[in-house]
Amino acid sequence: MFKFLLTLEYDGSDFHGWIEQPKTSTIQGELNKAINRVTKNASFKTIGASKTDTGVHAIDQKVLLDLAFNPKLDLFKKAINKALPETIKVRSITEVEQDFNIRDVLHKEYSYTINDKEYNILSNRFELNWDFGEIDIDKLQNIFNLFIGEHEFKLFSGLNHKELDSNKIATIREIESINVKRVLDKVVITFKGKGFIRYQIRMIVQSALNCYLNKKISADEIKEKLQGKGNKPPFNAPAKGLKLNKIVFKS
Numbered sequence: 001m002f003k004f005l006l007t008l009e010y011d012g013s014d015f016h017g018w019i020e021q022p023k024t025s026t027i028q029g030e031l032n033k034a035i036n037r038v039t040k041n042a043s044f045k046t047i048g049a050s051k052t053d054t055g056v057h058a059i060d061q062k063v064l065l066d067l068a069f070n071p072k073l074d075l076f077k078k079a080i081n082k083a084l085p086e087t088i089k090v091r092s093i094t095e096v097e098q099d100f101n102i103r104d105v106l107h108k109e110y111s112y113t114i115n116d117k118e119y120n121i122l123s124n125r126f127e128l129n130w131d132f133g134e135i136d137i138d139k140l141q142n143i144f145n146l147f148i149g150e151h152e153f154k155l156f157s158g159l160n161h162k163e164l165d166s167n168k169i170a171t172i173r174e175i176e177s178i179n180v181k182r183v184l185d186k187v188v189i190t191f192k193g194k195g196f197i198r199y200q201i202r203m204i205v206q207s208a209l210n211c212y213l214n215k216k217i218s219a220d221e222i223k224e225k226l227q228g229k230g231n232k233p234p235f236n237a238p239a240k241g242l243k244l245n246k247i248v249f250k251s
Helices: 027-039 073-083 137-147 161-166 200-212 219-225
Strands: 002-010 044-048 057-067 088-095 105-115 149-152 172-183 186-193 242-249
Touching (some): 002 027, 027 044, 027 057, 027 073, 027 088, 073 088, 137 186, 137 200, 137 219, 186 200, 200 242
Parallel strands (some): 057 242
Antiparallel strands (some): 002 057, 002 088, 105 186, 105 242, 149 172
């Protein structure tokens, strides 16, 4: 088998996340259908570096492709893109060594975008619309600072009791940085870390926004929950504002 690293970008609005599922449209499912069509049933396998959730977007999703033959990559990329929906595109394909590990990630970068100005129909699929006035960047940054570093994030995750009891998924994680900036009149919150748990970023975002509004959760309650104390906050920011920006592998 030959190994290739694909870089994908996609608008996740119309898909039920990355992972292929029966009778459901997903990013991996559409990619596999396109590859199968181009390779005419040749043996292959795809593995994604990040399992983005329903409605989440990406501009740098990485995918490892094991393929039974070595195609001409330019023509292969063009053929796959032609077979894909127009909301999914392969940006690049490169051959990698046989021992390349798609899980050997140094860090991932996600961003969450908030529109606190006028509603924009052209960008609405990619941002949270905020109706509570212009956001004070410094005040919001101070709240997000609570989440930076190593914490127990089980209460800021979509893991169910069975998953938590199994201890198969590490819930003590480190967020290297969270930066809140205004970019082209939008508020963009950028997260950097080795890996994130299902719904983790979205639950953090909504908790921080509620804390900003002094609504249903305080800074002290956030600190407690980051020690694993109490109950999960019932907040989850809409998926449409979340985007996978970058995956960096260990050298």
